[in-house]
Amino acid sequence: MTAAVVRPPLVRPRDVVLGGVSAALARHLGWSVAAIRVAFAAATAAGALFGIYELWVDGNPLLAAAGGALGLLYLWLWALVPREQSSPDAPATRLVPVAAVLLGAAAVLALLPLLTWSVATPLPVGAVESAVLAVVSILWTVVVDARDPRRAASAPIVRALAAGLLILLGLALLPSSFIAARPVVAVLAVVLVLLGVAGFLVPPLIARATARSAERAALARQEQRAEIAAHLHDSVLQTLAIIQNRAGTGSEIARIARAQERELRDWLFAGTDPFAGDLASELRTMSRELELEHAVRIEVVTVGDVGELESAALAGAAREALVNAARHAGGDVTVYAEATPDAVEVFVRDRGDGFDPEAIPAGRLGIRESIVGRMTRAGGTAVVVSSPDGTEVQLRLPRRATTASGVAQTEGPTP
Amino acid sequence: MTRVLIVDDHSIFRTGLRADLGDAVEVVGEAGDVDAAVRAVDSLRPEVVLLDVHLPGGSGGGGAEVVRRSAALLGEVRFLALSVSDSAEDVVGVIRSGARGYITKASSGAEVADAIRTVAAGDAVFSPRLAGFVLDAFGTAAGAPAVATRDDELDRLSAREQEVMRLIARGYAYKEVASHLFISIKTVETHVSSVLRKLQLSSRHELTAWALERRLL
Numbered sequence: 192m193t194a195a196v197v198r199p200p201l202v203r204p205r206d207v208v209l210g211g212v213s214a215a216l217a218r219h220l221g222w223s224v225a226a227i228r229v230a231f232a233a234a235t236a237a238g239a240l241f242g243i244y245e246l247w248v249d250g251n252p253l254l255a256a257a258g259g260a261l262g263l264l265y266l267w268l269w270a271l272v273p274r275e276q277s278s279p280d281a282p283a284t285r286l287v288p289v290a291a292v293l294l295g296a297a298a299v300l301a302l303l304p305l306l307t308w309s310v311a312t313p314l315p316v317g318a319v320e321s322a323v324l325a326v327v328s329i330l331w332t333v334v335v336d337a338r339d340p341r342r343a344a345s346a347p348i349v350r351a352l353a354a355g356l357l358i359l360l361g362l363a364l365l366p367s368s369f370i371a372a373r374p375v376v377a378v379l380a381v382v383l384v385l386l387g388v389a390g391f392l393v394p395p396l397i398a399r400a401t402a403r404s405a406e407r408a409a410l411a412r413q414e415q416r417a418e419i420a421a422h423l424h425d426s427v428l429q430t431l432a433i434i435q436n437r438a439g440t441g442s443e444i445a446r447i448a449r450a451q452e453r454e455l456r457d458w459l460f461a462g463t464d465p466f467a468g469d470l471a472s473e474l475r476t477m478s479r480e481l482e483l484e485h486a487v488r489i490e491v492v493t494v495g496d497v498g499e500l501e502s503a504a505l506a507g508a509a510r511e512a513l514v515n516a517a518r519h520a521g522g523d524v525t526v527y528a529e530a531t532p533d534a535v536e537v538f539v540r541d542r543g544d545g546f547d548p549e550a551i552p553a554g555r556l557g558i559r560e561s562i563v564g565r566m567t568r569a570g571g572t573a574v575v576v577s578s579p580d581g582t583e584v585q586l587r588l589p590r591r592a593t594t595a596s597g598v599a600q601t602e603g604p605t606p
Numbered sequence: 607m608t609r610v611l612i613v614d615d616h617s618i619f620r621t622g623l624r625a626d627l628g629d630a631v632e633v634v635g636e637a638g639d640v641d642a643a644v645r646a647v648d649s650l651r652p653e654v655v656l657l658d659v660h661l662p663g664g665s666g667g668g669g670a671e672v673v674r675r676s677a678a679l680l681g682e683v684r685f686l687a688l689s690v691s692d693s694a695e696d697v698v699g700v701i702r703s704g705a706r707g708y709i710t711k712a713s714s715g716a717e718v719a720d721a722i723r724t725v726a727a728g729d730a731v732f733s734p735r736l737a738g739f740v741l742d743a744f745g746t747a748a749g750a751p752a753v754a755t756r757d758d759e760l761d762r763l764s765a766r767e768q769e770v771m772r773l774i775a776r777g778y779a780y781k782e783v784a785s786h787l788f789i790s791i792k793t794v795e796t797h798v799s800s801v802l803r804k805l806q807l808s809s810r811h812e813l814t815a816w817a818l819e820r821r822l823l
Contacts, residue, residue, distance in 0.1 A: 424690075425615075425660060432690040432711040433619050434625070449712070452690075488712070492738035492775050525734050525777025529741070540777040583776070 202275040208286040210269040235262040242558075284341045290331040290349045297324035297353065301360055322383055324362055328353040331388045333397060347394075353391030355385050420459045428452060446482055453479045470535070472525055473506050477513055485517040487524055495530035504569030505588045509537045511561040512584035516541035520582065537586040545577040607632045608726045611652035613643040613672065614688070619711070623656070626715025631722055640664025643672045647683055653726045656718070657705065659689035659696045668696075670703040670765055680704050686725045688718075694739050702806050707731025729795040730802040737774035740805060744768075763801060770797045 201219040203211030213231060217224040242258030245251045274283065303317030332350040336342035361383030364376055431452040438445040453475070471493040478489035511527070516524045520543025527538040558575060562584060566573035572586035608631045612620050620636045627633065635650050637643040639660065640663035645657060659669040667674070673685050685705040689696060690712075697708050706725045710733060721731040732740070744763045763771065766787075773783045780798070784791045 428690050429616055429619065431709075433616065433622060435712045436619075436714075437622050490734055490777070492734050494738050494741045494775065523777070525775075527734065527738070527772075527776040529772070529775075538776045580782070 201272055203272050204275050205270075205283045206285075207283070209283075209289070211274070212265055212268045212272060215272050216268070231265050238262050245479060284339050286341075287340065288345065288349070290328045290336055290346065290353075291340070293324050293328035294333060294349055294353045294356070297321045297328060297356055300324065301356060316363060318360060319379075322357060324385075325353045325356050325360075326386060326390075329394070331356075333394045337398065337401075350390060350394060354387045357387030357390060359387075361385075361387060400420040423455065423459060427455060431455070439601070442486075445488075446486060449488065450479055450483045453482070470506060470509075470528060470537075474509060474513075474528060474537075477510050478526065481513055485521060487517040487521045489513070489517070489524045489526060491526045491528075493528045493530075504565045505535060505537060505571065505586060508562045508565045508573060508584075508586050509539060511541040511558075511565075512537075512586070515558070515584075516543070516582065519543055519546075532590070534587055534589045536588075538583060539586075540583040542579060545579045545582050547577065550568040607721075608654055608722055609634045609650075610722060610774075611635050611637065611643075611646055611650055613637045613646075613655060613669070614658040615639060615660075615663065619658075623715070623718065627719055627722075628715065630715075640667070640675075644675045647672070647676045647679060651679070652683060654722050655683060655685045656722070657685050657687050657700070659687055659700050668700075669705070670700045673703040673705055677704060680739035684725045684728075686721055686731060694742075697736060697739060698743070698805070701736075701802070706802065708736045709733050710735070717783060719760055719786065724795075730798045732771070732774050732801075734775045736778050737771045740801060741768070741771050741775060744804070744808075751787050754802045763804065767797050767801050770794060771801060772814045774798075 192349045198220070199218050201215055201594070203215045205211075205216075207214060208228075213228040214224055216222070217227050220474050238258040238260065239262060240258075242255040245255040245258060298307035298321070300317040300321035303321075304537075329350050329583060332342070332346040332353075336346040336349075339346075361380045364380035364383065367373075367376060431448045434448040435452070436444045438448065457475075457479075472492070474491050478491050482489055509528075513524070513526065516539055524543050527536075527589065562575070563573045566586055566588065569588060571586065573587075574585040576583045576585065610627070610631045610633050612623055612633060614620050614623070615638045617636075617638065620638075622655070623689065624633050624636075631654075634652050635646050637646045640661050642663070643655070643657070644664075646652075655672075657669045657672060661668045661672065664671045664675075669685075669687055669689075673680075676683060676685075685700075687697065687700045687705045687708040688711050689700075689708065690710065701708060707721060707730050709721050709731060713721070724731050740763070769787060770783055774780075775787060780784065780791055780794045784794045786793075
């Protein structure tokens, strides 16, 4: 008895060379990818050579099929091994331009009739095979490459070439069918031309239809979300507001209701705020946390694009000011953040009893170090104004010259 | 005493607000949807209507629709918008249809009573949030007025108005704004009313586009 080996699941990755079979086997068995790849390539090539030899030289189709079967192992695994699940549905990409390779093979096969051309031949050697490869190449660009971002640019070109090849093949077959009066070849020639034309015309229609249905689906999702938001807005948010109102600012119940309201609001309208992860949302998150911990109601107002998190110092100093306001003053606190082309300013105002900023003992780091020191080091300023009517912390951080000009450019109105 | 009509589709909220307001004002009626509100405004002629921004009924326009349909009475009836949503689109919408102020539903009874008195006296009520909206909408970020239009004066805030708005956004009461800028409360109220007028009358299309873009924050 050998100890059970824990193997990773046999799944094909999404970013692959050809089919992802070698990578999947390598990961599952713990072997080298290159070795498996070489083995597959060698087996397939040997099988194919053997098959061609048997078919054309020996004239034994059974053995030829057996040779081809070696290559089938790869296709069989390709078909049966599931593709790796990924979160938000990453598109599968492959390194080998399969459609282009198929097209190349089709073009080579199409040259064979030129070499072996003779009106007497019922059907030029390679014509049908070439046509089949070209059709498969077109289908590949439509079905597989359409979802592969790496092929987005080349797929239409490959498709157009393949369709052109089909039309040329059909046109080349037509005269031979007339001369030798072979209706089957004539029908085949017409079918090839029609397939070629379809290869030009149909894929754009399919692409447009898919895009439209995707659009519709997105719209439906958006509508559903808006409906849910509207419903929750009219029911739950209203009720939470009533609870806060009836319970009074300082009470535990109002605090919980307010925190819940914010959380629900954030969830409902997530993604509609174009500047997530910036100073504005940072301030809102801080406020929500502090409202849970302290008897405080914090209103956050932001003006202008308080865009990228200007600096950790500003956010840190604002947090310190907010914590102080929540801890020592409580009640209503207003946070105002404004971004102008030259500076970002944050004001934190409370309605507490106030204090004398000069009388703070040196050991207390709160204001002197965490707010004033931090802002000064970042090149900004911090002023604390306190009176019996409340305290206001004023933070100002000038934008760097480069950022300022960049912002002016991006924020300007489009003419 | 100020005669007030409460319009909100939640009866609990109406009852609660009524209790909160107590004797500060005289509540002459309540309405729960757009059509009832328009009828009540017409028959009761209150001095101030406390108007929920989100209302069922009518053609779906909510509070803004009530104000629009009562436009003929705007001289004697004043509307004060109440909202839980804080959405720029909603708030700017109801203000532009003619409301004279906006406060959030989380405001205490005393705050609401204060706001009612201010609106009844013909002045405007700006919450910090609304002041922030105004600064954002008229601010430099919305684009400097490149082309001078007929309504140019309506499209810009004067330096003084901007200062007043900034202080209100920072949480200053009118009284504090006045002492901070060394002007009288009356002057502050004049500035605020002037900003309100610009917000209502400005024809700059960016205002609507801007509000639509901001949705809820």
